[in-house]
Amino acid sequence: MILRQFLHREPVGISYLFGCGGKATCAVVDPAGEIEPYLRAAEEGGMRIAYVIDTHVHADHVSAGRDLADATGAEYALGAKADVGFPFRAVADGEVLPLGNVKAQILHTPGHTPEHICLLVTDHTRADEPWFVLTGHTLMVGDMGRTELAISAEDGARDLFRSAARLRALPDHVEVMAGAYAGSVCGRWLSGKPWSTIGFEKRHNAAFAITGADEFVREMLVEIPPPPPEAARLRAINAGLAVAAV
DSSP states (O other), rough: OOEEEEEEEEEEEEEEHHHHHHHHTTEEESBBBBSSHHHHHHHHHEEEEEEEEEOOSSSSBBOOOOHHHHHTTTTEEETTTTSSSSSSEEEEETOEEEEEEEEEEEOOSSSTTTTOOOEEEEEETTOOSSOEEEETTTEEEEEEOOOOOSSOOHHHHHHHHHHHHHHHHHOTTEEEEEEEETTTTSSOOOOOSSSHHHHHHHOOOOTTTTTOHHHHHHTTTOOOOOOOOHHHHHHHHTTTTSSOOO
């Protein structure tokens, strides 16, 4: 297993490259900014980028996903529920993306946005059970993702409650590799530590620990931070429905 984490500051976010060095294949998740760091990381690991995946249609930055896929010949993937204006590899709940000795299982986890997915990753050279989950803006270290950027806050929160239950059912040892950390406006009480475990978040993440739907919705509707600047325009750009300014 090779795993690389890329921390971004403007805006705050996290991208990942992971895959199988032995079979020379990898995927990049939620790329932002210039594509050269991902190209360099793949080259240094001796790997080909097979998939570029956005966990959701972002509203806080312009995704580099399609540019990276075009530059490498990789498949550009989004959750099958994504409503966008361009062709893409639609990945459905339960689908497995093979990366040599590594596999990534797709979990449809709506709430932050309707199309949101997580990736449950297993390295078969280590074990036949999952090692970590890339959670995007569904579950972050310290909080759950905001729910009003694509649909109503309450409807999003009810979807997110069901997604949280799926993630809570994962083994406690599974590592949480989130898509943001402290400073992001996509969550409220995020930690500056950019990874955690399912077990730790069940004990110390107030929203994630709630097991009642109505209580969870009430929790998610308080102290919602201001939306990302130009959120609607950025989401439209990433959906291929608007053009980014040059």
